[in-house]
Amino acid sequence: MKMAFKEMKKSKSKFLILGSIIFLVSFLTFIISGLANGLSMDNAALIKNMPSGHYYLNEDANAKYNLSKIDEGLQKDVLAEHPEATAFSIQMGFFNDAEDKQHSVAFVTSTESDLFQYVKDGEIVLDRTLEKEGVKVGDILTNNQFSGDFKVIGFVDEQKYSHAPVAFINQTNYQEMYRVMEMQTLFIPGKDVPAISGLDSFTNKGFLDTIPSYSAEQMSLNMIIWFLVIISGMLFAIFFYMMNVQKIGLYGILKAIGMKTISLFQMIWYQMIAITAVSLVISIALSQAFNLVAPEGMPFSLTMNTVLTLSAVFLVVGFIGATISGFQIKKIEPLQAIQQGEM
Amino acid sequence: METFIIEDVTKSFQNGEVEAKILKGVNLTLTEGEITALVGPSGSGKSTILTIAAGLQKASGGQILFDGDDMTAMSQENIRKVRSSEFGFVFQSSHLVPFLTVEEQLDLMLDVAETKMDKKQQKEEISRILKLVGMDHRKDAYPPSLSGGEKQRVAIARAIIHKPKILFADEPTASLDTKRKKEVMELIHELTKSLGLTTLMVTHDDEMLPYADRVITMRDGVIV
Ligand SMILES: Nc1ncnc2c1ncn2[C@@H]1O[C@H](COP(=O)(O)OP(=O)(O)OP(=O)(O)O)[C@@H](O)[C@H]1O
Numbered sequence: 001m002k003m004a005f006k007e008m009k010k011s012k013s014k015f016l017i018l019g020s021i022i023f024l025v026s027f028l029t030f031i032i033s034g035l036a037n038g039l040s041m042d043n044a045a046l047i048k049n050m051p052s053g054h055y056y057l058n059e060d061a062n063a064k065y066n067l068s069k070i071d072e073g074l075q076k077d078v079l080a081e082h083p084e085a086t087a088f089s090i091q092m093g094f095f096n097d098a099e100d101k102q103h104s105v106a107f108v109t110s111t112e113s114d115l116f117q118y119v120k121d122g123e124i125v126l127d128r129t130l131e132k133e134g135v136k137v138g139d140i141l142t143n144n145q146f147s148g149d150f151k152v153i154g155f156v157d158e159q160k161y162s163h164a165p166v167a168f169i170n171q172t173n174y175q176e177m178y179r180v181m182e183m184q185t186l187f188i189p190g191k192d193v194p195a196i197s198g199l200d201s202f203t204n205k206g207f208l209d210t211i212p213s214y215s216a217e218q219m220s221l222n223m224i225i226w227f228l229v230i231i232s233g234m235l236f237a238i239f240f241y242m243m244n245v246q247k248i249g250l251y252g253i254l255k256a257i258g259m260k261t262i263s264l265f266q267m268i269w270y271q272m273i274a275i276t277a278v279s280l281v282i283s284i285a286l287s288q289a290f291n292l293v294a295p296e297g298m299p300f301s302l303t304m305n306t307v308l309t310l311s312a313v314f315l316v317v318g319f320i321g322a323t324i325s326g327f328q329i330k331k332i333e334p335l336q337a338i339q340q341g342e343m
Numbered sequence: 344m345e346t347f348i349i350e351d352v353t354k355s356f357q358n359g360e361v362e363a364k365i366l367k368g369v370n371l372t373l374t375e376g377e378i379t380a381l382v383g384p385s386g387s388g389k390s391t392i393l394t395i396a397a398g399l400q401k402a403s404g405g406q407i408l409f410d411g412d413d414m415t416a417m418s419q420e421n422i423r424k425v426r427s428s429e430f431g432f433v434f435q436s437s438h439l440v441p442f443l444t445v446e447e448q449l450d451l452m453l454d455v456a457e458t459k460m461d462k463k464q465q466k467e468e469i470s471r472i473l474k475l476v477g478m479d480h481r482k483d484a485y486p487p488s489l490s491g492g493e494k495q496r497v498a499i500a501r502a503i504i505h506k507p508k509i510l511f512a513d514e515p516t517a518s519l520d521t522k523r524k525k526e527v528m529e530l531i532h533e534l535t536k537s538l539g540l541t542t543l544m545v546t547h548d549d550e551m552l553p554y555a556d557r558v559i560t561m562r563d564g565v566i567v
């Protein structure tokens with residue numbers, strides 16, 4: 001271990017360069033992951049905040065929630081059998097505020113349950129972001145498809161859908177606005193997946209994928225994240241490979257005097273862990289700082305949990321990269337090294 | 344005492360289609376407290392027999408008995424253990440670790456040899472050996488700042504710090520000027536006597552021969 005650190009001290013600049021690249025890569029990864037998570041919340045907080053359970057859509061809807069219609073009789077039966085369940089619908093739309101300014105929202109209505117905000121006829125509950133846009137409790141809102149008007153009775157946190165704030169309204173108001181009697185979706189919380197004939201079931205994640213743009217958005221961001229992680233592993237592999245090539249003579253002589261190959265591997269591992277740990281600590285600190293100062297409208301949400309998971313992944317990938325480059329050490333014959341001249 | 348016996352050792356290298364027989368049955372017995380010098384023309388197989396004896400490459404045939412054990416029959420791991428705790432090495436180049444100080448080179452060797460010393464004992468032993476080779480004043484220096492002779496003395500210190508039984512030296516003075524050669528050779532001589540080492544040394548230099556207890560000449564892969 002001492003040797004590992006002595007070498008790093010003696011070749012500071014090389015290790016510093018590697019460290020800063022690892023720092024940049026991991027920092028970028030954290031930021032993108034924060035963005036992915038932020039966008040995902042912005043796109044689907046309404047669903048992501050739900051407990052785990054199963055969603056049911058009409059088979060004919062082909063996994064498109066906005067085409068789904070749940071038969072009213074069937075809905076009644078299911079809700080009677082599963083009192084904790086709920087039926088709900090989502091439609092994108094607009095309302096005009098007291099100053100006649102238009103705001104786009106996702107209208108959500110549901111049967112009475114603890115899972116969604118329940119509002120009475122003529123009332124509306126909005127996501128907190130609308131409060132920042134100037135809407136206040138007590139304001140009267142209108143909608144061109146709705147004969148009456150909505151009175152704002154409160155705000156809720158983190159209820160977004162398809163990058164729009166959610167507006168909870170009563171089922172009868174919803175039925176009038178969108179001219180449908182049926183709900184789109186049934187949700188049954190819990191682990192069990194009761195099969196219901198005529199309906200397809202989806203897990204939370206499966207249902208998120210039915211949201212247009214959600215999976216495309218997440219997939220591309222996740223791909224970037226994994227590319228960055230793999231790049232960091234390759235950086236370690238290449239870096240240590242080049243360092244090792246320069247040190248073939250040294251490794252040979254150390255083997256000649258009887259050092260175990262595993263000790264040489266340990267040396268690389270210590271260096272890899274030290275570099276990664278320092279780089280990660282700086283990235284974590286900076287990304288958490290960024291979390292605090294991220295611009296208001298920027299969908300950015302980076303939890304410590306995500307950061308620690310990614311850090312663990314970085315360590316594992318770095319370990320693999322360093323170890324792969326270490327295989328050449330195994331092959332070094334002490335004799336060749338001795339016959340090479342001075343190092 | 345005869346602790347190291349080389350018996351009928353042969354070595355062949357495959358050079359494409361042809362097999363080159365480099366060692367054609369070498370017999371040699373090393374005696375404790377003695378320097379055995381191996382001389383002979385270039386290419387006669389001196390380095391080959393030394394590295395085979397030291398367990399750095401395999402013999403094609405024959406036996407190498409060290410303390411009664413046949414090294415040619417040992418596993419790689421056991422040979423490594425013997426090398427680390429019973430053998431010391433000095434080569435033409437000092438082969439020091441560039442990023443360790445003189446003191447740390449020796450510390451590393453003690454760790455590799457797994458000597459049962461605590462840190463304080465290690466430090467005392469290192470200081471004692473460095474005084475012995477006259478390098479005590481440079482114990483915090485890094486190899487690049489040492490002269491050729493100084494490096495070689497550190498290499499010798501590293502070769503004996505763990506109290507090996509056998510010292511293998513392949514042209515240890517070849518890279519030095521006349522004055523330093525003598526110093527290094529005197530040092531090897533002194534240490535062999537005072538520590539009771541069994542030393543096998545390859546040399547090209549007739550001036551070094553007076554320091555040897557025995558001079559063995561090799562020609563074309565045999566001892567003559
Ligand atoms: N790995 C190898 N493969 C093929 N031939 C080898 C190998 N190692 C040594 N030889 C050959 O074996 C012969 C003896 O080599 P060795 O190094 O033992 O000679 P030497 O007596 O030490 O010579 P010198 O005095 O020049 O150091 C040489 O002809 C060399 O080319």
Ligand SMILES: [Mg+2]
Pocket residue numbers: 389390391545
């Ligand atoms: Mg030679």
